[in-house]
Amino acid sequence: MPMKETKSTCCYCGVGCGVVIRSDAKRIIAVHGDPDHPANFGRLCTKGASLHLSSGHELRACYPELRRGRNETRRRVSWDEALDHAAGRFAATIRAHGPDSVGFYVSGQLLTEDYYVFNKLAKGLVGTNNIDTNSRLCMSSAVAGYKLSLGADAPPACYEDIDLARCILIAGSNTAVAHPVLYRRIEAARAANPSLKTIVVDPRRTDTAAEADMHLAIAPGTDIALFTAMLHVLLADKLIHTEYIRRHTEGFDRLKWAARECPPERAASLCGVAARDIVTAARWFGTSGASLSLYCQGLNQSTHGTHNNIALINLHLATGQIGKPGAGPFSLTGQPNAMGGREVGGMANLLSAHRDLDNPRHRAEVARLWGVTDVPSKPGKTAVELFDALREGEVRAVWIACTNPVQSMPESTLVRAGLERAEFVVVQDAYRNTDTAEFADLLLPASSWGEKEGTVTNSERRISRVRASVPPPGEAKADWDIAVDFARRLGARLGNPLAQELFPYSSPEQIFDEHRKTTRGRDLDISGMSYAVLDSQGPQQWPYPSGVPVGLARLYANGVFPTPSGRARFVVTRHRPVWEASGGAYPLQLNTGRLRDQWHGMSRTGTVPRLFGHVPEPVLSMHADDMAARGIKDGDSVRVRCVRGELVVRAESSAEQRRGDVFFPMHWGSRFMSGAGANALTVSAFDPYSKQPELKHAAVEVLRIELPNELIALRRLVPGDWTPLERLQSLLGRFPLAALSMFGEEHACVMLRARSDGPFEIAELDRTLGDDTLRSASYEDQARGVAKRIWTDANGRITGARLSGDTTAAAWLKEQMRNAVVVPPGLALAPRPAAAGTPRGRIVCNCFEVSEADVRAAVAHGADLQGVQRSLKCGTSCGSCVPQLRRLCLKDSSVSTAA
Ligand code: SF4
Numbered sequence: 001m002p003m004k005e006t007k008s009t010c011c012y013c014g015v016g017c018g019v020v021i022r023s024d025a026k027r028i029i030a031v032h033g034d035p036d037h038p039a040n041f042g043r044l045c046t047k048g049a050s051l052h053l054s055s056g057h058e059l060r061a062c063y064p065e066l067r068r069g070r071n072e073t074r075r076r077v078s079w080d081e082a083l084d085h086a087a088g089r090f091a092a093t094i095r096a097h098g099p100d101s102v103g104f105y106v107s108g109q110l111l112t113e114d115y116y117v118f119n120k121l122a123k124g125l126v127g128t129n130n131i132d133t134n135s136r137l138c139m140s141s142a143v144a145g146y147k148l149s150l151g152a153d154a155p156p157a158c159y160e161d162i163d164l165a166r167c168i169l170i171a172g173s174n175t176a177v178a179h180p181v182l183y184r185r186i187e188a189a190r191a192a193n194p195s196l197k198t199i200v201v202d203p204r205r206t207d208t209a210a211e212a213d214m215h216l217a218i219a220p221g222t223d224i225a226l227f228t229a230m231l232h233v234l235l236a237d238k239l240i241h242t243e244y245i246r247r248h249t250e251g252f253d254r255l256k257w258a259a260r261e262c263p264p265e266r267a268a269s270l271c272g273v274a275a276r277d278i279v280t281a282a283r284w285f286g287t288s289g290a291s292l293s294l295y296c297q298g299l300n301q302s303t304h305g306t307h308n309n310i311a312l313i314n315l316h317l318a319t320g321q322i323g324k325p326g327a328g329p330f331s332l333t334g335q336p337n338a339m340g341g342r343e344v345g346g347m348a349n350l351l352s353a354h355r356d357l358d359n360p361r362h363r364a365e366v367a368r369l370w371g372v373t374d375v376p377s378k379p380g381k382t383a384v385e386l387f388d389a390l391r392e393g394e395v396r397a398v399w400i401a402c403t404n405p406v407q408s409m410p411e412s413t414l415v416r417a418g419l420e421r422a423e424f425v426v427v428q429d430a431y432r433n434t435d436t437a438e439f440a441d442l443l444l445p446a447s448s449w450g451e452k453e454g455t456v457t458n459s460e461r462r463i464s465r466v467r468a469s470v471p472p473p474g475e476a477k478a479d480w481d482i483a484v485d486f487a488r489r490l491g492a493r494l495g496n497p498l499a500q501e502l503f504p505y506s507s508p509e510q511i512f513d514e515h516r517k518t519t520r521g522r523d524l525d526i527s528g529m530s531y532a533v534l535d536s537q538g539p540q541q542w543p544y545p546s547g548v549p550v551g552l553a554r555l556y557a558n559g560v561f562p563t564p565s566g567r568a569r570f571v572v573t574r575h576r577p578v579w580e581a582s583g584g585a586y587p588l589q590l591n592t593g594r595l596r597d598q599w600h601g602m603s604r605t606g607t608v609p610r611l612f613g614h615v616p617e618p619v620l621s622m623h624a625d626d627m628a629a630r631g632i633k634d635g636d637s638v639r640v641r642c643v644r645g646e647l648v649v650r651a652e653s654s655a656e657q658r659r660g661d662v663f664f665p666m667h668w669g670s671r672f673m674s675g676a677g678a679n680a681l682t683v684s685a686f687d688p689y690s691k692q693p694e695l696k697h698a699a700v701e702v703l704r705i706e707l708p709n710e711l712i713a714l715r716r717l718v719p720g721d722w723t724p725l726e727r728l729q730s731l732l733g734r735f736p737l738a739a740l741s742m743f744g745e746e747h748a749c750v751m752l753r754a755r756s757d758g759p760f761e762i763a764e765l766d767r768t769l770g771d772d773t774l775r776s777a778s779y780e781d782q783a784r785g786v787a788k789r790i791w792t793d794a795n796g797r798i799t800g801a802r803l804s805g806d807t808t809a810a811a812w813l814k815e816q817m818r819n820a821v822v823v824p825p826g827l828a829l830a831p832r833p834a835a836a837g838t839p840r841g842r843i844v845c846n847c848f849e850v851s852e853a854d855v856r857a858a859v860a861h862g863a864d865l866q867g868v869q870r871s872l873k874c875g876t877s878c879g880s881c882v883p884q885l886r887r888l889c890l891k892d893s894s895v896s897t898a899a
Pocket residue numbers: 010011012013014015016017040043044045046047048049179180181182
């Protein structure tokens with residue numbers, strides 16, 4: 001089949017890298033970085049470079065499915081039946097209980113055009129502001145911080161500022177892991193300018209922290225104390241920019257007094273770092289001439305996240321480090337289009353083009369632009385509030401698009417309860433097997449990356465085109481298309497004669513054109529931008545008003561801010577502890593975050609075996625002293641307990657952890673482990689300004705538990721049919737501790753590791769691992785509690801294996817299955833086959849499949865980083881593993897894996 005190349009944008013993080021997709025008429029074959037895209041200049045990280053491997057259809061939702069009663073199974077229906085039913089249910093609910101009895105929960109992974117239609121549907125047609133998004137969980141504190149301090153939700157800096165900075169302060173971000181391509185740029189800036197100072201503020205000694213000139217390992221939640229003490233030093237050392245403050249800001253006097261109350265010594269005792277380090281950090285920041293801050297969830301996911309942001313922005317305003325090359329407070333967005341969602345006002349408190357819901361003039365402008373009589377003034381339910389309202393029966397019907405709140409929201413038990421109580425749940429998703437899809441009365445198949453047309457905006461305000469290279473599977477449709485179709489049907493049911501006119505779109509370009517008109521005269525004016533401009537000139541930053549040749553790289557160069565006075569505002573912030581302080585029965589502090597090679601709830605990355613090589617299973621990272629105090633050894637089973645729930649997982653010591661802190665990755669949910677994942681433990685308390693919940697801190701206790709019996713099950717998957725994976729997923733909850741991972745490139749396989757304190761129920765497991773068409777052999781030694789069974793195909797290749805009592809052959813079996821080797825059954829069942837060799841262990845470099853053991857062996861033979869790279873090629877393609885290679889070459893035994 002003829003091949004074609006399509007330029008698009010990576011669908012993972014907010015760096016927004018350009019990609020080139022190679023495809024034939026039906027399938028995506030390969031992907032590489034777009035050398036012309038200014039976000040990445042051809043680079044991709046491991047996730048981006050594996051995008052083509054995640055484009056299989058095995059777990060995709062391909063047809064609408066509906067159940068009319070809660071006890072029924074969903075059945076396939078036509079789009080007409082699906083959307084007529086949805087329109088009927090929503091209309092009936094609205095008529096009986098009012099527009100606020102329904103809600104929409106959407107996603108920072110939707111395209112701007114999708115977002116625009118959903119926002120208009122809720123606020124313009126239904127008449128409710130009950131539309132919020134998973135972006136509430138990642139960046140709403142950054143939004144509130146920018147608006148309160150600078151007057152508008154607009155990151156003032158750009159990626160080029162990384163090249164030009166002379167001091168980079170990274171706060172609450174493991175950039176090396178969460179924004180890898182940007183981190184490559186930081187590495188390059190450091191190499192080009194050895195005097196560039198980097199400071200990392202993070203409770204954990206992550207890869208990013210370990211490589212910095214200074215790591216301030218503050219106690220969780222003490223960022224405000226640190227930043228205020230830095231301001232204290234800047235004042236004492238006369239490093240503030242008095243002229244800038246006088247001409248371009250307001251409110252400094254009050255802040256000055258607050259800062260004087262927080263000397264470095266006081267902050268040092270709150271933060272748990274040395275006062276002299278705070279002084280040094282402040283002096284580096286204040287004297288560099290170009291100081292740039294990069295920050296992310298560590299600041300945002302807090303009950304005082306808005307003030308965390310503001311305390312940092314205060315430092316920039318006080319030193320005039322904003323609006324000039326190499327300087328500025330730069331919030332890194334987690335999701336690919338959290339920015340686009342903000343631009344169209346797709347949140348419960350926003351309106352189109354950065355307008356505010358509580359501003360009557362703004363509401364009137366939007367109503368006029370949309371051609372409706374008004375936009376409701378009552379604030380909508382934000383993420384946590386929306387699911388609370390479902391649980392309390394205040395909201396009765398909900399439409400969830402492109403997100404998995406059952407896994408990603410804090411206190412997931414409450415979210416489950418909300419969806420159980422809801423009268424009608426619509427889930428619109430590309431994948432049919434998310435934790436949330438379980439609750440869907442109506443499941444609508446959406447097209448996904450590589451199949452969609454539209455735009456996204458990255459962290460530096462750059463709008464890029466997303467383009468389709470292949471058709472979606474089955475009857476899946478673009479998100480905007482589904483929303484438009486529903487809106488028209490709902491309008492008819494509600495007797496709204498305007499519905500057809502409100503949603504006239506037949507292409508995403510028409511939606512973009514309407515959106516850009518709403519921005520005219522606003523801070524993010526893109527009235528001069530169009531698909532044609534983006535196609536001919538490439539991705540562009542906003543603002544991009546009519547008549548300009550290119551977008552604006554950095555904001556506020558003239559010192560004029562979009563506030564009523566034109567001045568930026570200093571806001572007084574004071575230290576407050578985390579919402580749930582550790583102590584008593586729960587003496588440890590749980591932190592949650594990202595891993596390098598997984599994305600959110602793993603619905604996409606969890607289909608790519610390669611992406612499990614780095615961290616195959618979820619483990620709790622602990623400080624060695626905390627483990628010793630509890631009698632826990634590496635690999636032991638532990639119960640992580642808090643007032644809300646518990647998880648049973650394996651524990652490992654990590655030199656990254658402060659004493660008293662533990663870390664668990666956010667990615668694993670009930671599809672890949674026994675238990676609901678990290679959010680079974682997190683708190684839903686939220687920041688009063690941003691309503692962003694405190695996903696980063698929860699008080700827990702960790703106890704060693706005895707689960708002496710371990711079982712490992714392996715199953716090869718047949719392309720096009722991943723039923724065994726789904727069956728194994730359905731069995732996970734039967735084990736006290738269990739995790740699924742994948743391995744194999746050409747021959748994808750799945751591995752289940754389970755632990756129990758009693759004998760395993762194996763009958764159903766065996767039906768999943770093999771069937772009557774396969775040969776099987778088994779070995780049992782009841783005295784030793786050993787039971788093994790393997791299944792082979794007609795060619796003698798292992799298709800499935802189950803080991804309990806003695807799992808020593810698991811690593812060897814994985815290698816045979818990965819390579820589809822023909823194995824005599826006797827050898828496969830032997831306790832430790834002669835050919836077993838050494839297990840390869842964790843993969844560090846995915847591009848060249850280089851393991852930690854390979855690197856250690858090279859280092860033992862005297863290789864340094866360059867030598868390792870030369871001999872093994874690791875770190876020479878995407879570069880995501882370079883920080884870890886550096887650590888291994890320095891013989892630092894702890895390798896960071898998470899953000
Ligand atoms: Fe995608 Fe990686 Fe670029 Fe983020 S850094 S946009 S995940 S390729």
